[in-house]
Amino acid sequence: MTRRILIFDTTLRDGEQSPGFSMNITEKITLARQLARLGVDIIEAGFPVASEGDFEAVGAIAREVKGPVIAGLARAVSADIDRCWDAVRHAARPRIHTFLATSDIHIAKKFNSTREEILRRAVEAVRHARGLTGDVEFSAEDAFRSDWDYLCRVVEAVIDAGATTVNIPDTVGYAIPSEFGELIRTIRERVPNIDRAVLAVHCHDDLGLGVANSLAAVQNGAGQVECTVNGIGERAGNASLEEIVMALKTRPALFGAVTGIHTEEITRTSRLLASITGIDVQPNKAIVGRNAFAHESGIHQDGVLKDARTYEIMTPESVGLAKAQLVLGKHSGRHAFAKRLEGLGYELSKDQIASAFARFKDLCDKKKEIFDEDLAALVEQEILAVVPEVWSLEYLATSSGTRSIPTATVVLRQGEETRQDSATGDGPVDAAYHAVDRITGVSGTLVSYQIRAVTSGKDALGEASIKVQFAGREYVARAASTDVVESSVRAYLSAINRMLAETARAAGHPPAGPPPAGF
Numbered sequence: 001m002t003r004r005i006l007i008f009d010t011t012l013r014d015g016e017q018s019p020g021f022s023m024n025i026t027e028k029i030t031l032a033r034q035l036a037r038l039g040v041d042i043i044e045a046g047f048p049v050a051s052e053g054d055f056e057a058v059g060a061i062a063r064e065v066k067g068p069v070i071a072g073l074a075r076a077v078s079a080d081i082d083r084c085w086d087a088v089r090h091a092a093r094p095r096i097h098t099f100l101a102t103s104d105i106h107i108a109k110k111f112n113s114t115r116e117e118i119l120r121r122a123v124e125a126v127r128h129a130r131g132l133t134g135d136v137e138f139s140a141e142d143a144f145r146s147d148w149d150y151l152c153r154v155v156e157a158v159i160d161a162g163a164t165t166v167n168i169p170d171t172v173g174y175a176i177p178s179e180f181g182e183l184i185r186t187i188r189e190r191v192p193n194i195d196r197a198v199l200a201v202h203c204h205d206d207l208g209l210g211v212a213n214s215l216a217a218v219q220n221g222a223g224q225v226e227c228t229v230n231g232i233g234e235r236a237g238n239a240s241l242e243e244i245v246m247a248l249k250t251r252p253a254l255f256g257a258v259t260g261i262h263t264e265e266i267t268r269t270s271r272l273l274a275s276i277t278g279i280d281v282q283p284n285k286a287i288v289g290r291n292a293f294a295h296e297s298g299i300h301q302d303g304v305l306k307d308a309r310t311y312e313i314m315t316p317e318s319v320g321l322a323k324a325q326l327v328l329g330k331h332s333g334r335h336a337f338a339k340r341l342e343g344l345g346y347e348l349s350k351d352q353i354a355s356a357f358a359r360f361k362d363l364c365d366k367k368k369e370i371f372d373e374d375l376a377a378l379v380e381q382e383i384l385a386v387v388p389e390v391w392s393l394e395y396l397a398t399s400s401g402t403r404s405i406p407t408a409t410v411v412l413r414q415g416e417e418t419r420q421d422s423a424t425g426d427g428p429v430d431a432a433y434h435a436v437d438r439i440t441g442v443s444g445t446l447v448s449y450q451i452r453a454v455t456s457g458k459d460a461l462g463e464a465s466i467k468v469q470f471a472g473r474e475y476v477a478r479a480a481s482t483d484v485v486e487s488s489v490r491a492y493l494s495a496i497n498r499m500l501a502e503t504a505r506a507a508g509h510p511p512a513g514p515p516p517a518g519f
Protein backbone atom coordinates (compact mmCIF):
# COMPACT_ATOMS: atom_id res chain seq x y z
CA MET A 1 0.00 0.00 0.00
CA THR A 2 1.39 3.39 -0.94
CA ARG A 3 1.29 6.06 1.76
CA ARG A 4 1.13 9.79 1.10
CA ILE A 5 3.85 11.67 3.02
CA LEU A 6 3.01 15.29 3.84
CA ILE A 7 5.75 17.80 3.10
CA PHE A 8 5.89 20.60 5.68
CA ASP A 9 8.16 23.37 4.45
CA THR A 10 9.79 25.58 7.07
CA THR A 11 12.13 27.55 4.80
CA LEU A 12 10.33 30.76 5.80
CA ARG A 13 10.59 30.06 9.54
CA ASP A 14 13.50 27.78 10.52
CA GLY A 15 15.43 28.68 7.38
CA GLU A 16 14.76 32.39 7.53
CA GLN A 17 15.82 32.69 11.17
CA SER A 18 19.37 31.48 10.41
CA PRO A 19 22.11 34.07 9.87
CA GLY A 20 22.35 35.57 6.39
CA PHE A 21 18.96 34.25 5.22
CA SER A 22 16.58 36.96 6.37
CA MET A 23 14.01 38.08 3.79
CA ASN A 24 11.69 41.04 3.55
CA ILE A 25 7.94 40.66 3.28
CA THR A 26 7.73 40.80 -0.53
CA GLU A 27 10.51 38.26 -0.87
CA LYS A 28 8.70 35.97 1.58
CA ILE A 29 5.45 36.20 -0.40
CA THR A 30 7.31 35.53 -3.66
CA LEU A 31 8.93 32.43 -2.19
CA ALA A 32 5.67 31.26 -0.58
CA ARG A 33 3.94 31.47 -3.99
CA GLN A 34 6.67 29.31 -5.49
CA LEU A 35 6.34 26.81 -2.61
CA ALA A 36 2.64 26.55 -3.42
CA ARG A 37 3.53 25.89 -7.07
CA LEU A 38 6.03 23.26 -5.92
CA GLY A 39 3.12 21.54 -4.18
CA VAL A 40 4.19 21.52 -0.52
CA ASP A 41 1.34 20.50 1.80
CA ILE A 42 2.09 22.96 4.59
CA ILE A 43 3.99 26.26 4.55
CA GLU A 44 5.30 27.38 7.92
CA ALA A 45 5.24 31.08 7.13
CA GLY A 46 6.98 32.44 10.23
CA PHE A 47 6.93 33.06 13.95
CA PRO A 48 4.34 35.85 14.37
CA VAL A 49 5.34 36.85 17.90
CA ALA A 50 9.02 37.25 16.94
CA SER A 51 8.59 40.71 15.42
CA GLU A 52 6.10 43.07 13.82
CA GLY A 53 7.63 42.18 10.43
CA ASP A 54 7.13 38.43 11.01
CA PHE A 55 3.52 39.02 12.03
CA GLU A 56 2.82 41.07 8.89
CA ALA A 57 4.52 38.53 6.62
CA VAL A 58 2.61 35.56 8.04
CA GLY A 59 -0.66 37.48 7.70
CA ALA A 60 0.11 38.46 4.12
CA ILE A 61 1.03 34.91 3.13
CA ALA A 62 -2.13 33.58 4.82
CA ARG A 63 -4.23 36.04 2.79
CA GLU A 64 -2.47 35.77 -0.55
CA VAL A 65 -1.05 32.27 -1.01
CA LYS A 66 -3.60 29.67 -2.04
CA GLY A 67 -3.31 25.91 -1.83
CA PRO A 68 -1.16 24.75 1.08
CA VAL A 69 -2.06 24.87 4.77
CA ILE A 70 -0.49 28.03 6.24
CA ALA A 71 1.09 27.48 9.65
CA GLY A 72 2.54 29.91 12.18
CA LEU A 73 4.81 29.00 15.07
CA ALA A 74 4.02 29.92 18.69
CA ARG A 75 5.57 29.13 22.05
CA ALA A 76 3.28 27.20 24.40
CA VAL A 77 1.83 30.30 26.04
CA SER A 78 -1.62 31.79 25.41
CA ALA A 79 -0.39 35.24 24.33
CA ASP A 80 1.90 33.73 21.65
CA ILE A 81 -0.82 31.40 20.43
CA ASP A 82 -3.36 34.25 20.18
CA ARG A 83 -0.89 36.40 18.24
CA CYS A 84 -0.14 33.47 15.91
CA TRP A 85 -3.86 32.93 15.31
CA ASP A 86 -4.35 36.62 14.46
CA ALA A 87 -1.80 36.17 11.65
CA VAL A 88 -2.78 32.75 10.23
CA ARG A 89 -6.56 33.08 10.57
CA HIS A 90 -6.79 34.74 7.13
CA ALA A 91 -5.79 31.48 5.41
CA ALA A 92 -8.33 29.09 3.89
CA ARG A 93 -6.61 26.35 5.92
CA PRO A 94 -4.76 27.82 8.91
CA ARG A 95 -2.63 25.86 11.39
CA ILE A 96 -1.30 26.83 14.80
CA HIS A 97 2.03 25.14 15.52
CA THR A 98 3.00 25.31 19.18
CA PHE A 99 6.10 23.87 20.83
CA LEU A 100 7.60 23.10 24.21
CA ALA A 101 10.83 21.30 25.12
CA THR A 102 10.56 17.86 26.70
CA SER A 103 14.21 16.88 27.30
CA ASP A 104 15.43 16.92 30.91
CA ILE A 105 18.24 19.33 30.07
CA HIS A 106 15.81 21.86 28.55
CA ILE A 107 13.25 21.36 31.34
CA ALA A 108 15.83 21.92 34.06
CA LYS A 109 18.13 24.53 32.52
CA LYS A 110 15.83 26.53 30.25
CA PHE A 111 12.62 26.44 32.27
CA ASN A 112 13.82 25.52 35.77
CA SER A 113 10.75 23.29 35.79
CA THR A 114 9.65 19.67 36.19
CA ARG A 115 8.37 17.01 33.79
CA GLU A 116 4.87 17.15 35.32
CA GLU A 117 4.66 20.93 35.02
CA ILE A 118 5.83 20.82 31.37
CA LEU A 119 3.26 18.13 30.56
CA ARG A 120 0.54 20.29 32.09
CA ARG A 121 1.64 23.36 30.10
CA ALA A 122 1.78 21.41 26.83
CA VAL A 123 -1.78 20.15 27.30
CA GLU A 124 -3.02 23.62 28.24
CA ALA A 125 -1.39 25.20 25.16
CA VAL A 126 -2.87 22.62 22.80
CA ARG A 127 -6.34 23.04 24.36
CA HIS A 128 -6.08 26.80 24.00
CA ALA A 129 -5.04 26.50 20.33
CA ARG A 130 -7.83 24.00 19.62
CA GLY A 131 -10.28 26.57 20.96
CA LEU A 132 -9.18 28.77 18.02
CA THR A 133 -8.80 26.29 15.15
CA GLY A 134 -9.25 22.63 14.28
CA ASP A 135 -5.69 22.21 12.93
CA VAL A 136 -3.11 22.20 15.74
CA GLU A 137 0.43 20.87 15.64
CA PHE A 138 2.45 20.25 18.79
CA SER A 139 6.25 19.89 18.70
CA ALA A 140 8.21 18.37 21.57
CA GLU A 141 11.40 20.39 21.23
CA ASP A 142 14.56 18.28 21.66
CA ALA A 143 12.32 15.18 21.51
CA PHE A 144 15.14 12.85 20.52
CA ARG A 145 17.14 13.58 23.70
CA SER A 146 14.01 13.33 25.88
CA ASP A 147 13.27 10.32 28.07
CA TRP A 148 11.32 8.11 25.66
CA ASP A 149 8.74 6.95 28.23
CA TYR A 150 8.05 10.54 29.23
CA LEU A 151 7.92 11.63 25.58
CA CYS A 152 5.30 8.94 24.88
CA ARG A 153 3.19 10.27 27.78
CA VAL A 154 3.42 13.83 26.42
CA VAL A 155 2.45 12.68 22.92
CA GLU A 156 -0.57 10.78 24.25
CA ALA A 157 -1.68 13.73 26.40
CA VAL A 158 -1.44 16.37 23.65
CA ILE A 159 -3.36 14.14 21.23
CA ASP A 160 -6.07 13.76 23.89
CA ALA A 161 -6.05 17.55 24.24
CA GLY A 162 -6.72 17.88 20.50
CA ALA A 163 -3.39 18.02 18.67
CA THR A 164 -3.95 16.85 15.08
CA THR A 165 -0.22 16.61 14.27
CA VAL A 166 2.54 15.68 16.72
CA ASN A 167 6.08 16.48 15.72
CA ILE A 168 9.21 14.70 16.97
CA PRO A 169 12.19 16.99 16.32
CA ASP A 170 15.83 16.11 16.54
CA THR A 171 16.44 19.76 17.42
CA VAL A 172 20.20 19.42 17.83
CA GLY A 173 20.93 16.95 15.01
CA TYR A 174 22.21 14.26 17.41
CA ALA A 175 20.38 11.17 16.17
CA ILE A 176 21.71 8.33 14.00
CA PRO A 177 19.20 6.91 11.46
CA SER A 178 18.73 3.47 13.05
CA GLU A 179 18.05 5.02 16.47
CA PHE A 180 15.76 7.72 15.14
CA GLY A 181 13.74 5.13 13.24
CA GLU A 182 13.50 3.14 16.47
CA LEU A 183 12.13 6.17 18.35
CA ILE A 184 9.41 6.68 15.74
CA ARG A 185 8.52 2.98 15.84
CA THR A 186 8.43 3.08 19.66
CA ILE A 187 6.01 6.01 19.65
CA ARG A 188 3.78 4.25 17.13
CA GLU A 189 3.75 1.09 19.22
CA ARG A 190 3.40 2.58 22.68
CA VAL A 191 1.09 5.59 22.30
CA PRO A 192 -2.46 4.16 22.28
CA ASN A 193 -4.15 7.14 20.53
CA ILE A 194 -1.37 7.73 17.94
CA ASP A 195 -3.69 6.94 15.01
CA ARG A 196 -5.70 10.08 15.80
CA ALA A 197 -2.81 12.38 14.79
CA VAL A 198 -0.25 12.71 12.01
CA LEU A 199 3.21 11.79 13.29
CA ALA A 200 5.80 14.28 12.01
CA VAL A 201 9.59 14.62 12.19
CA HIS A 202 11.92 17.64 12.05
CA CYS A 203 15.60 16.74 11.76
CA HIS A 204 18.58 19.06 11.92
CA ASP A 205 21.77 18.38 10.03
CA ASP A 206 24.52 18.90 12.61
CA LEU A 207 26.04 15.51 11.79
CA GLY A 208 24.94 15.65 8.15
CA LEU A 209 22.19 13.09 8.88
CA GLY A 210 19.03 15.22 8.72
CA VAL A 211 17.78 13.63 5.49
CA ALA A 212 18.86 10.10 6.50
CA ASN A 213 17.07 10.44 9.86
CA SER A 214 13.91 11.76 8.18
CA LEU A 215 13.87 8.83 5.74
CA ALA A 216 14.39 6.34 8.57
CA ALA A 217 11.40 7.96 10.27
CA VAL A 218 9.28 7.54 7.11
CA GLN A 219 10.24 3.85 7.01
CA ASN A 220 9.04 3.55 10.58
CA GLY A 221 5.68 5.22 10.07
CA ALA A 222 6.13 9.01 10.12
CA GLY A 223 3.49 10.68 7.94
CA GLN A 224 4.86 14.23 7.75
CA VAL A 225 8.41 15.44 7.13
CA GLU A 226 9.53 18.96 7.99
CA CYS A 227 12.24 20.30 5.74
CA THR A 228 13.60 23.35 3.92
CA VAL A 229 14.60 24.28 0.38
CA ASN A 230 18.39 23.90 -0.07
CA GLY A 231 18.46 22.54 3.51
CA ILE A 232 18.81 26.01 5.05
CA GLY A 233 18.14 26.39 8.77
CA GLU A 234 19.64 26.88 12.23
CA ARG A 235 23.38 26.03 12.41
CA ALA A 236 24.12 23.25 9.86
CA GLY A 237 20.55 23.52 8.62
CA ASN A 238 17.52 21.27 8.27
CA ALA A 239 16.81 18.16 6.27
CA SER A 240 16.65 19.35 2.66
CA LEU A 241 13.30 19.15 0.91
CA GLU A 242 14.68 18.24 -2.51
CA GLU A 243 16.76 15.33 -1.18
CA ILE A 244 13.89 13.80 0.79
CA VAL A 245 11.43 14.17 -2.07
CA MET A 246 13.77 12.73 -4.70
CA ALA A 247 14.80 9.82 -2.45
CA LEU A 248 11.13 8.89 -2.04
CA LYS A 249 10.51 9.31 -5.75
CA THR A 250 13.62 7.42 -6.90
CA ARG A 251 13.04 4.44 -4.56
CA PRO A 252 9.25 4.00 -4.53
CA ALA A 253 9.31 0.24 -3.95
CA LEU A 254 11.57 0.58 -0.92
CA PHE A 255 9.57 3.31 0.82
CA GLY A 256 6.09 2.55 -0.47
CA ALA A 257 5.39 6.25 -0.13
CA VAL A 258 4.77 9.24 -2.38
CA THR A 259 4.62 13.02 -1.91
CA GLY A 260 2.48 15.62 -3.64
CA ILE A 261 5.54 17.57 -4.82
CA HIS A 262 5.76 18.64 -8.49
CA THR A 263 9.43 17.72 -8.74
CA GLU A 264 9.94 19.69 -11.99
CA GLU A 265 9.62 22.85 -9.85
CA ILE A 266 12.54 21.88 -7.59
CA THR A 267 15.33 23.60 -9.51
CA ARG A 268 13.37 26.82 -9.94
CA THR A 269 12.50 26.92 -6.24
CA SER A 270 16.11 26.34 -5.21
CA ARG A 271 17.33 29.09 -7.53
CA LEU A 272 14.69 31.54 -6.42
CA LEU A 273 15.75 31.10 -2.80
CA ALA A 274 19.42 31.54 -3.76
CA SER A 275 18.51 34.61 -5.76
CA ILE A 276 16.58 36.20 -2.90
CA THR A 277 19.16 35.49 -0.21
CA GLY A 278 22.28 35.85 -2.36
CA ILE A 279 23.58 32.51 -1.04
CA ASP A 280 24.13 29.73 -3.58
CA VAL A 281 24.28 26.05 -2.74
CA GLN A 282 27.66 24.34 -3.09
CA PRO A 283 28.30 22.88 -6.58
CA ASN A 284 28.27 19.27 -5.31
CA LYS A 285 24.97 19.65 -3.40
CA ALA A 286 22.69 16.68 -4.14
CA ILE A 287 19.80 17.38 -6.57
CA VAL A 288 20.25 21.17 -6.91
CA GLY A 289 24.02 21.71 -7.02
CA ARG A 290 25.51 22.95 -10.28
CA ASN A 291 27.34 19.62 -10.73
CA ALA A 292 24.50 17.35 -9.58
CA PHE A 293 23.80 16.18 -13.15
CA ALA A 294 27.18 16.96 -14.77
CA HIS A 295 29.13 13.94 -16.00
CA GLU A 296 32.75 14.93 -16.26
CA SER A 297 34.83 11.79 -16.64
CA GLY A 298 35.19 10.36 -20.15
CA ILE A 299 34.05 6.88 -19.16
CA HIS A 300 30.91 8.28 -17.52
CA GLN A 301 30.17 10.55 -20.48
CA ASP A 302 30.53 7.66 -22.87
CA GLY A 303 28.16 5.56 -20.76
CA VAL A 304 25.56 8.32 -20.47
CA LEU A 305 25.61 8.89 -24.24
CA LYS A 306 24.96 5.18 -24.86
CA ASP A 307 22.22 4.98 -22.23
CA ALA A 308 21.64 7.69 -19.60
CA ARG A 309 20.66 5.06 -17.05
CA THR A 310 24.27 3.84 -16.83
CA TYR A 311 25.13 6.71 -14.49
CA GLU A 312 21.86 8.56 -13.92
CA ILE A 313 19.44 7.43 -11.20
CA MET A 314 17.07 10.28 -12.02
CA THR A 315 16.78 12.57 -15.01
CA PRO A 316 17.68 16.27 -14.93
CA GLU A 317 14.25 16.94 -16.46
CA SER A 318 12.53 15.35 -13.45
CA VAL A 319 13.82 18.16 -11.22
CA GLY A 320 13.12 20.83 -13.84
CA LEU A 321 16.65 21.11 -15.14
CA ALA A 322 16.20 21.35 -18.90
CA LYS A 323 19.12 21.90 -21.23
CA ALA A 324 19.63 25.56 -22.05
CA GLN A 325 17.32 26.16 -24.97
CA LEU A 326 17.53 28.78 -27.61
CA VAL A 327 14.24 30.48 -27.05
CA LEU A 328 13.89 34.01 -28.20
CA GLY A 329 15.69 36.70 -30.11
CA LYS A 330 15.56 40.19 -31.51
CA HIS A 331 12.45 39.58 -33.55
CA SER A 332 10.36 38.05 -30.80
CA GLY A 333 7.30 40.07 -29.92
CA ARG A 334 5.84 40.86 -26.55
CA HIS A 335 3.24 38.11 -26.86
CA ALA A 336 5.86 35.40 -27.48
CA PHE A 337 7.91 36.81 -24.63
CA ALA A 338 4.99 36.73 -22.18
CA LYS A 339 4.06 33.19 -23.32
CA ARG A 340 7.61 31.97 -22.75
CA LEU A 341 7.64 33.46 -19.23
CA GLU A 342 4.38 31.72 -18.53
CA GLY A 343 5.90 28.46 -19.74
CA LEU A 344 8.78 29.00 -17.32
CA GLY A 345 6.27 29.33 -14.52
CA TYR A 346 6.53 33.04 -13.76
CA GLU A 347 3.39 34.96 -12.92
CA LEU A 348 3.99 38.63 -13.58
CA SER A 349 1.72 41.64 -13.56
CA LYS A 350 1.19 43.64 -16.80
CA ASP A 351 3.59 46.34 -15.56
CA GLN A 352 6.24 43.80 -14.68
CA ILE A 353 5.94 42.17 -18.11
CA ALA A 354 6.25 45.56 -19.80
CA SER A 355 9.33 46.43 -17.81
CA ALA A 356 10.90 42.97 -18.27
CA PHE A 357 10.18 43.17 -22.02
CA ALA A 358 11.99 46.51 -22.28
CA ARG A 359 15.02 44.99 -20.58
CA PHE A 360 14.74 41.93 -22.84
CA LYS A 361 14.88 44.18 -25.95
CA ASP A 362 17.97 45.94 -24.55
CA LEU A 363 19.55 42.57 -23.99
CA CYS A 364 18.77 41.47 -27.58
CA ASP A 365 20.88 44.37 -28.81
CA LYS A 366 23.86 43.06 -26.88
CA LYS A 367 23.41 39.31 -27.08
CA LYS A 368 22.34 37.22 -30.08
CA GLU A 369 20.90 34.20 -28.34
CA ILE A 370 18.64 34.51 -25.34
CA PHE A 371 18.40 31.36 -23.21
CA ASP A 372 15.92 30.41 -20.50
CA GLU A 373 18.57 31.18 -17.89
CA ASP A 374 18.90 34.73 -19.27
CA LEU A 375 15.15 35.18 -19.00
CA ALA A 376 15.20 33.82 -15.46
CA ALA A 377 17.93 36.28 -14.43
CA LEU A 378 16.04 39.13 -16.04
CA VAL A 379 12.69 38.22 -14.52
CA GLU A 380 14.02 37.50 -11.07
CA GLN A 381 15.45 41.00 -10.98
CA GLU A 382 12.05 42.29 -12.03
CA ILE A 383 10.21 40.26 -9.39
CA LEU A 384 12.74 41.15 -6.76
CA ALA A 385 12.92 44.82 -7.74
CA VAL A 386 10.37 45.43 -5.05
CA VAL A 387 12.38 48.07 -3.30
CA PRO A 388 11.47 51.58 -4.44
CA GLU A 389 14.21 52.89 -6.70
CA VAL A 390 15.41 55.92 -4.75
CA TRP A 391 18.46 56.06 -6.99
CA SER A 392 18.59 54.68 -10.53
CA LEU A 393 21.41 54.47 -13.03
CA GLU A 394 21.24 56.90 -15.97
CA TYR A 395 24.72 56.71 -17.40
CA LEU A 396 27.97 54.90 -16.74
CA ALA A 397 31.35 55.24 -18.44
CA THR A 398 34.58 53.73 -17.21
CA SER A 399 38.09 53.59 -18.50
CA SER A 400 40.86 51.33 -17.34
CA GLY A 401 43.89 49.55 -18.68
CA THR A 402 47.31 48.28 -17.74
CA ARG A 403 48.84 51.77 -17.86
CA SER A 404 45.99 54.08 -16.95
CA ILE A 405 44.32 55.03 -13.67
CA PRO A 406 40.87 53.45 -13.59
CA THR A 407 38.25 56.20 -13.77
CA ALA A 408 34.46 56.17 -13.74
CA THR A 409 31.80 58.74 -14.51
CA VAL A 410 28.34 58.00 -13.17
CA VAL A 411 25.01 59.78 -13.59
CA LEU A 412 22.26 58.81 -11.16
CA ARG A 413 18.63 59.85 -11.09
CA GLN A 414 16.62 60.58 -7.99
CA GLY A 415 13.06 61.54 -8.91
CA GLU A 416 13.26 64.44 -11.39
CA GLU A 417 16.82 65.27 -10.54
CA THR A 418 20.01 63.82 -12.02
CA ARG A 419 23.44 64.08 -10.46
CA GLN A 420 26.83 63.35 -11.91
CA ASP A 421 30.26 62.64 -10.45
CA SER A 422 33.53 61.00 -11.34
CA ALA A 423 36.08 59.10 -9.30
CA THR A 424 39.16 56.92 -9.58
CA GLY A 425 39.82 53.57 -7.91
CA ASP A 426 41.77 50.30 -7.93
CA GLY A 427 39.78 49.13 -10.93
CA PRO A 428 36.70 50.22 -12.91
CA VAL A 429 34.24 48.70 -10.42
CA ASP A 430 35.97 50.32 -7.45
CA ALA A 431 36.07 53.66 -9.30
CA ALA A 432 32.36 53.45 -10.16
CA TYR A 433 31.47 52.55 -6.55
CA HIS A 434 33.40 55.60 -5.32
CA ALA A 435 31.48 57.81 -7.76
CA VAL A 436 28.18 56.32 -6.53
CA ASP A 437 29.22 56.93 -2.90
CA ARG A 438 30.00 60.58 -3.71
CA ILE A 439 26.63 61.14 -5.38
CA THR A 440 24.44 59.30 -2.85
CA GLY A 441 26.35 60.40 0.24
CA VAL A 442 26.26 56.87 1.66
CA SER A 443 29.24 54.59 1.79
CA GLY A 444 29.05 50.83 2.13
CA THR A 445 31.71 48.24 2.83
CA LEU A 446 31.76 45.44 0.28
CA VAL A 447 31.68 42.16 2.26
CA SER A 448 31.54 39.79 -0.70
CA TYR A 449 31.56 40.14 -4.47
CA GLN A 450 30.97 37.45 -7.08
CA ILE A 451 30.54 37.47 -10.82
CA ARG A 452 28.96 34.47 -12.50
CA ALA A 453 28.17 33.82 -16.15
CA VAL A 454 24.46 33.08 -16.46
CA THR A 455 24.94 30.91 -19.57
CA SER A 456 27.94 29.80 -21.62
CA GLY A 457 29.35 31.84 -24.50
CA LYS A 458 31.48 34.96 -24.69
CA ASP A 459 28.42 37.20 -24.85
CA ALA A 460 26.86 35.63 -21.74
CA LEU A 461 25.14 37.76 -19.14
CA GLY A 462 27.39 38.43 -16.16
CA GLU A 463 25.53 38.39 -12.89
CA ALA A 464 27.03 40.30 -9.98
CA SER A 465 26.06 39.07 -6.50
CA ILE A 466 27.23 41.32 -3.73
CA LYS A 467 26.88 41.71 0.00
CA VAL A 468 27.35 45.23 1.33
CA GLN A 469 27.50 46.44 4.90
CA PHE A 470 25.96 49.78 5.87
CA ALA A 471 26.20 50.75 9.55
CA GLY A 472 26.70 47.17 10.70
CA ARG A 473 23.84 45.65 8.67
CA GLU A 474 24.36 43.46 5.62
CA TYR A 475 22.37 43.77 2.41
CA VAL A 476 22.39 41.29 -0.44
CA ALA A 477 21.85 42.38 -4.03
CA ARG A 478 22.21 40.99 -7.54
CA ALA A 479 22.07 42.37 -11.05
CA ALA A 480 22.84 41.01 -14.49
CA SER A 481 24.14 42.64 -17.66
CA THR A 482 26.41 41.74 -20.56
CA ASP A 483 28.79 44.33 -19.07
CA VAL A 484 30.08 43.15 -15.68
CA VAL A 485 30.97 46.69 -14.55
CA GLU A 486 27.39 47.75 -15.21
CA SER A 487 25.94 44.71 -13.38
CA SER A 488 28.27 45.50 -10.45
CA VAL A 489 27.05 49.10 -10.28
CA ARG A 490 23.38 48.09 -10.61
CA ALA A 491 23.80 45.55 -7.80
CA TYR A 492 25.42 48.21 -5.60
CA LEU A 493 22.60 50.68 -6.26
CA SER A 494 20.07 47.98 -5.47
CA ALA A 495 21.80 47.39 -2.10
CA ILE A 496 21.72 51.15 -1.39
CA ASN A 497 18.01 51.37 -2.29
CA ARG A 498 17.29 48.37 -0.09
CA MET A 499 19.11 49.97 2.84
CA LEU A 500 17.28 53.31 2.34
CA ALA A 501 13.90 51.55 2.16
CA GLU A 502 14.58 49.58 5.32
CA THR A 503 15.78 52.63 7.21
CA ALA A 504 12.61 54.48 6.19
CA ARG A 505 10.43 51.55 7.30
CA ALA A 506 12.29 51.12 10.59
CA ALA A 507 11.63 54.78 11.39
CA GLY A 508 7.94 53.83 11.68
CA HIS A 509 8.54 50.78 13.90
CA PRO A 510 10.58 51.01 17.08
CA PRO A 511 12.91 48.01 17.34
CA ALA A 512 11.45 45.11 19.37
CA GLY A 513 13.34 43.15 22.02
CA PRO A 514 15.38 40.09 21.08
CA PRO A 515 13.16 37.63 19.18
CA PRO A 516 12.39 34.27 20.78
CA ALA A 517 14.18 31.33 19.17
CA GLY A 518 12.37 28.49 17.41
CA PHE A 519 13.56 24.89 17.62
Ligand SMILES: [Zn+2]
Binds near residue numbers: 014238
Ligand atom coordinates in the same frame (compact mmCIF):
# COMPACT_ATOMS: atom_id res chain seq x y z
ZN1 LIG B 1 14.45 23.43 13.54
